[in-house]
Amino acid sequence: MRWHRLENRIVALFIILILLVQLAGFIAIRKAIDENARASIRDELIIGERVFLRLLEQNADKLTQGARLLASDFGFRQALGTDDRETITSVLENHGARIGSTLSMLIGTDQRVKASTQAYPSTDLQRSALELVGKAVATNGASDTVIVDDNLFQIVAVPVRAPVIIGWVVMGFPVDKKLISDMRALSSLQVSVLVSTRAGQWQQDISTLAKPESTMLMSQLPQSPAGNSFIPQLSIADNDYSARLLVLAKGRNNQSAVAVLQRSISEAVAPYRRLQLILLSISIIGVIMAIFASAFVARRITRPLRALADIAKRLGTGDYRARIDIKGGDEIGKLADAFESMRSGIANRELEIRRLAYWDPLTDLPNRVQFATLLNTAIERAKTTGGQCHILMMDLDRFQHVNDVLGHSFGDSLLRQVGRRLEQQLERENDKVARLGGDEYAILLPATDQVEAVRQAKRILSSLEVPLSIDEQTVDLGAGIGIAGYPENGENSDTLLSNAEVAMYVAKRRGSGFTVYEPSIDKSSQESLSLLSELRRALDRNEFLLYAxxxxxxxxxxxxxxxxxxxxxxxxxxxxxxxxxxxxxxxxxxxxxxxxxxxxxxxxxxxxxxxxxxxxxxxxxxxxxxxxxxxxxxxxxxxxxxxxxxxxxxxxxxxxxxxxxxxxxxxxxxxxxxxxxxxxxxxxxxxxxxxxxxxxxxxxxxxxxxxxxxxxxxxxxxxxxxxxxxxxxxxxxxxxxxxxxxxxxxxxxxxxxxxxxxxxxxxxxxxxxxxxxxxxxxxxxxxxxxxxxxxxxx
Known part of the structure; x- marks a missing residue:
């Protein structure tokens, strides 16, 4: 594609504009989709947080009901009354297995562990159980989420009454896969429960993510979260996620248990991908249509412009004949009309300029420029034939006095009559008269020797002896004529004109009527000019002398x-x-x-x-x-x-x-x-x-x-x-x-x-x-x- 052509630039401009508009729209839509998706994800995470906490709460209620069922069992209370620890332990194991508890114990009213399903309950479990029992005194039961041996548990404590409180049943339920699976099914969120070790490193407890992805998640979480927080973006594998971090429990030694609710940004944006593909397809179709439409419009614009450019080139070469026929009421039509007006005006002015350049406007005779051209042609013809040509240069006598006395208008009329009289004296068709300026005229005599040139000069001087009559005024005029010829007086027009002028002024000074140029005349003139140029230097050099x-x-x-x-x-x-x-x-x-x-x-x-x-x-x-x-x-x-x-x-x-x-x-x-x-x-x-x-x-x-x-x-x-x-x-x-x-x-x-x-x-x-x-x-x-x-x- 040639970019210097206007048509191609117009097409390119249309395409670029369409692409820029489509690209701007695509970027704006994509940004809006991304912002809306992230806002939606944030809302989903907030709702997911509520759902997850509600699930934990529901699970704790369920466990509390199971623990209360055990506490109200008559056999269990009878075994507790007789302090039959084997029976108590057996009941705790059997009932805990039925409701999913992995940790069960009986705490007496003296705050001591009476029985336990673990031979040696951990210090963390005992401490958490005693703290929970303290809360349950006032509420007839309590539940909490705690860290036990680097694992997350939900524990419940309910009183055993007969009818007064004779002990406390404490049962622990691990936060397991079932809970987060239910959460995943309800909210479409990825859920990971993580517990930090005593060394401060996160370890996977349970997660809906695969093991590698869960490991990548742990590497991007803060070590000691202060509380619940929103994480705008996490990069896990090939997906970007937004996450909500929930602190579920705080243990000793700065241990923490958190739940991380994650929503895939890619999955959230996926429903909008089809819309983007549709927009892209529309953009491509729009660009293709724009190419054809802009090419059509560009041709409509550039075709007449090319025509105008061709006409302008022809005008530049001097051809003003071709008319401009582009019609239309639009700007191009107006431009074509302006071009046609310009062409017509230039053509008329060119004719006028040519006339002024080669013809004297006062006398309608050839001027100096045209006379020089005619003289050069005569010289070339004389060179070819080995012949001669001569020119006569004439200056009127007392013309300035006529101008001063009778006015310039009379002087112009006089110059026109002199021109006509000179034309009347020409004997051959190739002889030409020209007005060189002021009251100077020149006569070209091609193929003429000096004898004939002198005869013609005498004939002209004789014709000027007849007075001229203008507006009832009679004027006697004389003239001085200088004669120069090719090849004896010069090889070109400039030299011949200059020599004829020198001879003319000599004739006027001598009053001889006409003078044929001789080199000695020019030498005298050159010496005079040389002396004239030295006058100022002579004064500076003190060459002048005072005589008396x-x-x-x-x-x-x-x-x-x-x-x-x-x-x-x-x-x-x-x-x-x-x-x-x-x-x-x-x-x-x-x-x-x-x-x-x-x-x-x-x-x-x-x-x-x-x-x-x-x-x-x-x-x-x-x-x-x-x-x-x-x-x-x-x-x-x-x-x-x-x-x-x-x-x-x-x-x-x-x-x-x-x-x-x-x-x-x-x-x-x-x-x-x-x-x-x-x-x-x-x-x-x-x-x-x-x-x-x-x-x-x-x-x-x-x-x-x-x-x-x-x-x-x-x-x-x-x-x-x-x-x-x-x-x-x-x-x-x-x-x-x-x-x-x-x-x-x-x-x-x-x-x-x-x-x-x-x-x-x-x-x-x-x-x-x-x-x-x-x-x-x-x-x-x-x-x-x-x-x-x-x-x-x-």
Whole structure:
């Protein structure tokens, strides 16, 4: 039998329960029978005790009557009167033989034995006879049970009157087999009469038991019983008995005579054995019926459960087609209904999950997972045929701006239209379009070489030049496309997707429309990522260096300040320019740590110069992330306090684009810095997209003209006009104007003539390490200023 099966366990449970119930009932009944039998035996022994004592009493009455008959015999009294002892002895023997007496004697009024059937009566007999005679004086006769020579006797004493008492007749009758046989016949009890010897050992007198059993009985009795008692159990041979012990006589030397009434427990229980056999038979029949009934019930229960288990296995393998047709109003039927509901629900959800897993819910195009599967299939087919396959990965331009201005709902509609337009550009049935996420799309071109892939990319870019119209809104979109192909750009889908994405971002950065992947592109990206991962370690290893570029007053030629710059001296790659790591630092947020380092180092240099009596204003650039950091003002105040610097010792430079990313938060930060007394400057003015309305509200003190306008203004009249206009604008706003990119004396004079306040550039000095800045200050000599007439000529 396989116990792991529910059917077998149900059958076993039924059988075990029935057996336990039957066993419990059998034990209870057996215990009740045993208790009732023992109680009945106890009652029988009590009644048997009364019967036995009554038999002794009746036997004593009978003997007393026999003794009285002798005492009233005329011849016996005549022989007693003449003291004819031979006649007296003969009469005692003859009469005693007739009534069963084995001991007879005549005791005179002087308490002496006048005659006896024994030549020498025992001392025990004489003593017991004299004691009995003393009792008989008042009662006209007496009887007693005594021990004579280790045997039990009933003795009687009656007076001989003529008409006064002239003597006493004492006769002894042994307690014999007849008495206990009568007791056995009347009560069905086993009777044993035992007398203890002077040595304290029991000896058999008479018993209804066999000799061996009687011997076993004597070994289990107490040596000196104090009185009548009940013995619950005695084991004799193969039977158990309950017994009643009756003390019949007490002799000298602690001798005792007892009667043991025994009732066999087995015999008492025997009438109930048939009842137990009947109960056992009923139990067996009940177990057999239970086996068949439980097997039937178990099959009724487990058959539909097995069916449900098979269906569950099919569900586990993904087969949701089979319907569950188990009917019924019971719990199994309800369970089947629940299974059917679950099957239907799982099937529907499986379809939905499969759709979500492999299809983009917005555009109903394949998603990244399905595209990777399709690409792997195309690669395997290309491996088999020795052909090629290519993918195009496309990312839309300015889509985030569309989302921000027109809303996400409009953006979703735009993505759907772009997906449909891309599908319209496919020329073959096996070509597939997928949406990878956000505004990224991919096009699979199986069995296509690079020339055809480039042609298809140009076709797609050309289609996107046609504006998209949604809800009466027209949107112009561009895109960047990356091209990668098997086998030249990768052997699997992951590699091809990764390389196509790298090429796509290069195309967007270059604005070239599309780019075919080349290993050199990836190498450059890896180098950038490597540098990015080393930025934090560079700060811990003190690999960054503080550089400074002086700022001079154009009117006097005096050095009035310097711009603090950062450089990176890599232990393996050598000198790394800021353009190679600052953008990545801004992208990752590391720029905040770098700015904090710059502020600290610049404050130390400024403090050292002040201790030498040189008071200069140092400028430090702030990034967009720095302006959004609301803790920057307090942090900067702590740096100034540590170096004993006044806020006016520093000028913080910000770009127009940094302000425009989040004007509200940027203005809050700038206002807090301005309230501290720190001067603020707008850097690279003219290259951003700032609004003059914003500039009007900003608490700035300085305007820096970008070097792209300054460097060629000597030869480009348009640049000169822009610089002049910017200087006038700054002065009209009450700002100090600083020109960047001053590289020649002629440009110096032009800026001076235009009224520009300060300048910095290679004409004065390139950026130099901070420790060399003091040495440069000592060697700086301003250029000779032109005369007034020269200025007029210029």
């Amino acid at each position: 570029q002086p700022k001079v007053d154009l009117a006097s030629g005096r050095v009035v300040g310097a711009e603090a710059l950062v450089r990176w001296m890599h232990p393996e790659k050598g000198f790394i320019g800021p353009d190679n790591f600052i953008p990545f630092a801004e992208t990752t947020g590391f720029i905040r740590m770098l700015t904090s380092w710059m502020l600290g180092k610049t404050a130390i240099l400024c403090s050292e110069l002040q201790r030498r009596g040189i008071s200069l204003k140092f400028s430090v650039n702030l990034s967009t992330r720095d302006l959004l950091d609301q803790d920057l003002p307090q942090h900067f105040a702590d740096i100034l306090a540590r170096n004993n610097l006044a806020p006016s010792s520093m000028c913080l430079e910000i770009t127009e684009s940094a302000i425009m990313d989040d004007p509200v938060r940027a203005q809050l930060t700038l206002e807090r810095l301005n309230a501290m007394g720190v001067e603020l400057a707008i850097d690279d003015f003219g290259t951003g997209y700032s609004s003059l309305a914003y500039l009007k509200r900003l608490p700035v003190d300085e305007l820096k003209i970008d070097k792209s306008f300054v460097m060629n203004m000597e030869h480009d009249a348009d640049d000169a006009k822009i610089v002049k206009s910017t200087i006038d604008l700054g002065h009209n706003l009450g700002l100090r104007v600083v020109a960047e990119g001053l590289e020649t004396l002629a440009v110096w004079n032009l800026l001076r003539q235009m009224g520009c306040d300060q300048a910095q550039g290679y004409f004065m000095s390139k950026p130099m390490p901070g420790d060399r800045f003091i040495e440069w200050l000592e060697q700086w000599t301003p250029p000779e200023m032109p005369s007034q007439s020269e200025n007029m000529a210029i």
